[in-house]
Amino acid sequence: MFNAAISALGLVEIPLKGQRFTWSNKQHPPLLERLDWFFTSPSWTISYPNTNASTLIMETSDHVPCLINISTQIPKRHIFRFKNYWLQHDDFMNQVHLGWYTPLQIDDAAKNITTKFKNLRRVLKEWKQTLSNLKEIISNVKLVLTFINFLEEFRDLSLVEWNFIKLLEANLICLLKQHKTYWKQRGAIKWVTLGDASTKFFHAQATIKYRRNLITHLQDEQGNILTDHSGKANLIWLAFKERLGTTSFSSIDFV
Numbered sequence: 001m002f003n004a005a006i007s008a009l010g011l012v013e014i015p016l017k018g019q020r021f022t023w024s025n026k027q028h029p030p031l032l033e034r035l036d037w038f039f040t041s042p043s044w045t046i047s048y049p050n051t052n053a054s055t056l057i058m059e060t061s062d063h064v065p066c067l068i069n070i071s072t073q074i075p076k077r078h079i080f081r082f083k084n085y086w087l088q089h090d091d092f093m094n095q096v097h098l099g100w101y102t103p104l105q106i107d108d109a110a111k112n113i114t115t116k117f118k119n120l121r122r123v124l125k126e127w128k129q130t131l132s133n134l135k136e137i138i139s140n141v142k143l144v145l146t147f148i149n150f151l152e153e154f155r156d157l158s159l160v161e162w163n164f165i166k167l168l169e170a171n172l173i174c175l176l177k178q179h180k181t182y183w184k185q186r187g188a189i190k191w192v193t194l195g196d197a198s199t200k201f202f203h204a205q206a207t208i209k210y211r212r213n214l215i216t217h218l219q220d221e222q223g224n225i226l227t228d229h230s231g232k233a234n235l236i237w238l239a240f241k242e243r244l245g246t247t248s249f250s251s252i253d254f255v
Contacts, residue, residue, distance in 0.1 A: 014068070018056075024058070051071070084185045085134075099121075134178060138172065
């Protein structure tokens with residue numbers, strides 16, 4: 001019944017960082033359980049996407065203290081991400097043609113295709129900056145439609161106004177399809193029904209997926225806790241560099 005109530009209310013679970021269990025009977029061997037769970041509403045998750053719960057040190061109590069951290073800023077990695085809804089944009093193929101067929105003076109086939117992909121990525125990144133926010137465009141189109149419908153209550157619409165309504169409705173359908181494609185790609189979850197409905201609960205779950213993958217802090221060999229994005233990235237890079245090591249030439253035997 002408790003799970004049914006959570007599902008009916010559309011609550012979203014806050015991921016717990018740190019220890020897996022929040023209670024111990026403090027016996028030998030200990031019995032460990034997770035008794036504490038945290039939930040938020042979809043509107044809260046959208047407004048504060050970086051909300052998470054972390055465990056503290058259990059001292060004299062049999063419960064692990066938990067701390068809720070609230071933030072609206074998530075470090076963005078400077079990498080190129082292709083958005084599927086771009087495929088539905090009228091100007092997309094023109095940008096692909098512009099980036100792919102840029103004249104190159106390269107004879108090597110491998111270098112040629114690599115350079116083409118780099119040019120295409122550069123053109124799409126520049127083109128992305130010129131695109132307007134989907135949410136704002138949809139809101140503006142709906143606002144204009146509402147105004148015209150309100151105007152119709154006081155007088156008959158002209159032929160030009162009727163044609164304008166048809167164009168707005170067709171444009172709105174295209175924009176909603178792009179918006180739906182955007183959230184399906186970002187969510188990558190199994191709730192197809194909720195995705196088709198484009199509900200706030202689906203949007204919140206898509207944000208939760210990104211929030212679960214966020215590394216809040218790392219500890220280096222000296223015991224320093226790193227919380228800033230550049231510090232964590234540098235520590236991970238150094239760790240992988242030490243693991244991979246360096247290659248050295250030994251000898252070649254000819255038989």
